[in-house]
Amino acid sequence: MAGWTTHNGKAVALPRANVDTDQVIPARFMSASRAEGYGGYLFADLRDGDPDFPLDRHPDASVLVAGPNFGCGSSREAAVYALVDAGIRVVVAESFADIFAGNAVNNGLLPAAIPDAGAILDALGDGTASARVDLDGGTLTIDGKTYAFDLPKIWREKLVNGWDDIDLTRAHADAIAAYRKTRAKTASWAWPDGAS
Structure with missing residues (x-):
């Protein structure tokens, strides 16, 4: 996956708290091949019968602003796949479920925890607004107003380089080999005998 340091796009609001991963992608769609993409299943049950669903009104949005506790529930990584495959690069909320946040970073999606997300x-x-995310500065700017978010150093390294946990480990291959020796x-x- 490609890394990134800044992202410019449109922000759209999903004014819901406690959006769980089964709402992000219902389990019945997870038998589809990942190669086919999961973007078409994003929020399938929430969209069904709602002609005014925010991402249907603004399909080009790439920054999703939601209520607190986003990504709660089961720890399905397919929820992150669905968001990424639908073109979402950043989810902004007051808080995230820990496993969701880790899965997001490992797949190039920024979970930006911003205390003022409600505002x-x-x-x-x-509607939508122009948004700019800067990983180096740890900032989100929407229509000229800037909000800060904390980004752990490891998360920044993964997002900038396009790495997951395996790539991060491989980056330390020389140090690991030296330690083993x-x-x-x-x-x-x-x-074990003969294994050194």
């Missing part, structure tokens, strides 16, 4: 929801209303010499008793 952003109110300002967006039913030293450990084999200093604690030979810990190694």
